[in-house]
Amino acid sequence: MKEAPSVVWNRRAIQIISVIGVGLTIWLAYWVYKSGFFEGDALPFQHLLMRLGIYGPLLFIAIQVIQVIYPVIPGGITCVVGHVVFGPWYGFLFNFIGITIGSVINFHLARNFGKTFVQAFVNEQTYDKYITWLDKKNRFTKLLATAFILPGFPDDFLCMVAGLTEMSFKRFMVIFMVSKPVTLYVYTVAMAGGIRYIFLHLPF
Structure with a gap:
């Protein structure tokens, strides 16, 4: 069945924006490396957000919400940023709030x-x-829970698919709250450790 022109156009727009987002992510990663983000106690971006007070976490949560709905920046990158900037517990909290919303x-x-x-x-x-x-x-239901637990699934998209089913919102939230938190924390810590190792130990 031929897709509607509006679907094709919107998909292309999303793909273009996603490519731009990946490019910006690569540039940001290089800037982070050059600025000494992972070295010592002086983290420039962290200090910037801290100077914003309560608006720093709110800004970060808003970024997480946007990347779940409209994938401009890879979600794993933003999770790691939250972990590094706000610490493992507050970083997890802000990540989880944004992803949940x-x-x-x-x-x-x-x-x-x-x-x-x-x-x-x-x-x-x-x-x-x-x-x-x-x-x-x-x-x-089992697929959705598996997607929240294991990496490699398009779980943001599957949240949309869940909205097309007869699944109640309450059931959706139970699956999400049971499946997502622990794995989000574990994967974020693992990714942050891996990125930190790469920036500190591998020559560029």
Whole structure:
């Protein structure tokens, strides 16, 4: 079935913005490295956010919400930034709040605007691959929980797919709250450790 022009146009716009976001992420990573972000106690970006007071965490949470809904910056990068800037506990808290809000918005956007809206956020192959799970109610619940627990799944997109099912919002939140927190913390700590090792031990 041929896709609607609006779906194709919106998907292309999202892809272009995502590429720009990846480019900006690479540039930011280089700037972070050159500024000595991972060296010693003086973290320039951390000091900048701290000077913003309460607006620093609010700004970071807003960035997390946006990247869940509209993937401009890879989510793993922003999680690591939160971990490094705010510390393991506050970083996790701000990461989790932002990701939770974004996931809830994704669920309700799909529920209110339907399949045409959801199609615009992934390529046709990914959409067709996961949309078939709509006919497998109990298995989709297991798939959603697995996506929240394990890496490699498009869990932000699957939040939208959940909004297309008959799953209640309460059930969606139970699955999210049970499956997401521990794995988010573990993966973020692991990624932060890996990035820190690369910047401190590998020559550039």
